[in-house]
Amino acid sequence: xxxxxxxEAAQQWKISQRRVSVLCSEGRIKDAVMVGNMWIIPSDAKxxxxxxxxxxxxEPQSTLRPFLKWAGGKGQLLSExxxxxxxxxxxxxxxxxxxxxxxxxxxxxxxxKHDFKEIYISDINSELINAxxxxxxxxxxxxxxxxxxxxxxxxxxxxxxxxFYYKARDEYNAIKINGNASENQRKAVLMIFLNRTCFNGxxxxxSKGLYNVPMGDxxxxxxxxxxxxxxVSSALKNVEIVCGQFTDSESFIDEHTLxxxxxxxxxxxxxxxxxxxxxxxxxxxxxxxxxxxxxRLASKGAKIIASNSDPKNVDPNDDFxxxxxxxxxxxxxxxxxxxxxxxxxxxxxxxxxVTNF
Ligand SMILES: C[S@@+](CC[C@H](N)C(=O)[O-])C[C@H]1O[C@@H](n2cnc3c(N)ncnc32)[C@H](O)[C@@H]1O
Numbered sequence: 001x002x003x004x005x006x007x008e009a010a011q012q013w014k015i016s017q018r019r020v021s022v023l024c025s026e027g028r029i030k031d032a033v034m035v036g037n038m039w040i041i042p043s044d045a046k047x048x049x050x051x052x053x054x055x056x057x058x059e060p061q062s063t064l065r066p067f068l069k070w071a072g073g074k075g076q077l078l079s080e081x082x083x084x085x086x087x088x089x090x091x092x093x094x095x096x097x098x099x100x101x102x103x104x105x106x107x108x109x110x111x112x113k114h115d116f117k118e119i120y121i122s123d124i125n126s127e128l129i130n131a132x133x134x135x136x137x138x139x140x141x142x143x144x145x146x147x148x149x150x151x152x153x154x155x156x157x158x159x160x161x162x163x164f165y166y167k168a169r170d171e172y173n174a175i176k177i178n179g180n181a182s183e184n185q186r187k188a189v190l191m192i193f194l195n196r197t198c199f200n201g202x203x204x205x206x207s208k209g210l211y212n213v214p215m216g217d218x219x220x221x222x223x224x225x226x227x228x229x230x231x232v233s234s235a236l237k238n239v240e241i242v243c244g245q246f247t248d249s250e251s252f253i254d255e256h257t258l259x260x261x262x263x264x265x266x267x268x269x270x271x272x273x274x275x276x277x278x279x280x281x282x283x284x285x286x287x288x289x290x291x292x293x294x295x296r297l298a299s300k301g302a303k304i305i306a307s308n309s310d311p312k313n314v315d316p317n318d319d320f321x322x323x324x325x326x327x328x329x330x331x332x333x334x335x336x337x338x339x340x341x342x343x344x345x346x347x348x349x350x351x352x353x354v355t356n357f
Pocket of ligand 1: 070071072073074075099100101102103104105106122123124125244245246247262263264265282
């Protein structure tokens with residue numbers, strides 16, 4: 001069989017080389033083969049019919065999952081949230097917004113299940129948003145650089161791994177503090193590398209904004225999850241990705257929009273006060289601001305789902321959210337919290353789901 005490169009196929013079919021790679025990784029080009037980091041394609045292969053469509057309803061999306069482990073990630077609560085969003089999805093809903101996207105567990109779950117015409121995601125964490133944009137716009141180079149890091153890191157002994165990890169962390173912090181836009185690609189590569197190899201997969205910064213998580217001890221971390229990165233890149237193609245406040249989503253949201261809000265948890269007690277996704281905190285005043293914002297969007301006709309911690313886990317008399325969201329449906333569902341690194345404090349607790357439909 002004769003083969004051509006992905007670049008040649010891209011020229012013949014008048015689509016981008018990246019799109020050709022995505023089609024190959026989705027198994028939509030028969031007999032395409034990966035050689036090293038490159039796809040090669042039988043020279044008589046036909047351009048898939050819908051090669052230019054970016055989101056295909058029938059695409060298998062089971063491989064689509066968050067590319068970062070993120071504190072507060074909704075993996076645990078996903079089936080409960082899914083039950084609710086499925087009941088909201090009808091033909092009137094054509095838009096989806098997730099203003100506190102984090103690792104995007106719900107985003108990547110919902111994205112293949114409904115034919116959204118427009119999707120908006122945002123987060124206040126500029127590093128996270130940079131990673132989303134790099135994956136959307138330049139995934140090939142990201143994969144190439146991450147593969148090099150993986151191949152260099154995995155064969156090392158534990159002491160050598162430490163040297164490698166802390167060098168990567170220093171480089172990341174140097175770019176984070178003093179870097180310019182030309183280093184955004186490298187910053188995303190380092191962020192994913194650190195997230196995959198650090199202790200507990202956390203993103204946490206100190207008061208100076210420096211990423212300070214120590215190395216983890218995974219034997220064989222999957223640093224470059226190529227298949228998922230390509231699938232994520234493809235799924236993000238037409239998504240509006242914004243670094244900003246949750247309220248920046250206001251002009252996007254209308255009566256055709258389903259919105260999922262997953263703000264930082266209201267801390268259950270002082271020791272569980274995890275507020276270090278960024279250098280700014282999300283206190284009770286912010287929770288109230290969010291509730292007022294939700295009221296505004298609900299009166300526009302948007303369908304809303306919001307999740308949070310349940311203060312009643314530690315104080316049965318604490319009805320903060322019951323009062324804040326008294327006009328909506330409030331349900332308590334079971335989840336196991338993973339924020340605290342101590343195994344004994346990861347028991348089952350209830351969390352709150354608020355819906356207006
Ligand atoms: C609980 S996490 C979201 C987790 C996400 N659902 C997941 O599956 O990974 C909350 C997110 O809100 C972001 N955030 C905090 N304050 C914000 C604000 N004022 N506006 C927008 N995003 C904010 C944090 O950076 C964090 O990523």
